[in-house]
Amino acid sequence: MTVAACASSGQAAANWLSGTQASAEYRDEARGLTLAPGWDWPADLDYPDKVDGDDIAYEKNTGRIDAGLYWYCSWALTYVEADTDADRTTALRQVLRLRETKYYQIGVATDNIPMFDAALDSAGDDDTKLRRLIGITCSDIKESKSNDDS
Known part of the structure; x- marks a missing residue:
């Protein structure tokens, strides 16, 4: 953004x-x-x-917000695409640090904070909300990375 x-x-x-x-x-x-x-x-x-x-x-x-978003999406997409439980756990640990970023602290619209918090808070038990959030927030970065990798 x-x-x-x-x-x-x-x-x-x-x-x-x-x-x-x-x-x-x-x-x-x-x-x-x-x-x-x-x-x-x-x-x-x-x-x-x-x-x-x-x-x-x-x-x-x-710049700080955009870097935080890119960092978050790197871990979030790694979480979604992880092949092993260990990789998924490592990625999730990083994703849950989202609240420490300028992206979350300043870049996320105030009305959207509850959606982000609900996704992060439920991630350990049920990742449905987190996966939905990742799909919304990281789609452009995923597409851009896919183009870079090809």
């Missing part, structure tokens, strides 16, 4: 970042997160500074 807005060239509000700054935020957040085995951070990650000649501004924390 990337939040971007067109900005006048003189816009310098504290809540907005350039593409270069948002990219730096992403990389900074990514340094503290370990992806699931077989996953790599996107090599071509760059938030553009301009689109069609117009400056682009990103909301502060966009």
Whole structure:
């Protein structure tokens, strides 16, 4: 989920970042997160500074939120696709750390927090809600990774 807005060239509000700054935020957040085995951070990650000649501004924390989402999806999709109980348990342990990420803390809309919490809280006993949540939140990343792997 990337939040971007067109900005006048003189816009310098504290809540907005350039593409270069948002990219730096992403990389900074990514340094503290370990992806699931077989996953790599996107090599071509760059938030553009301009689109069609117009400056682009990103909301502060966009890079951190996007990195947290990518990290979560790496473990969530590994959980769904795990071949062994041990791999599934390891992945689930990481998925349950979602609440520690900027993605969950700032990126998830307040109205959606109960859905996320219900899925995480029931995951150990019944993963139906978690699998549904993973399908909703990680479909674009799964598709993107599938294209990268082919």
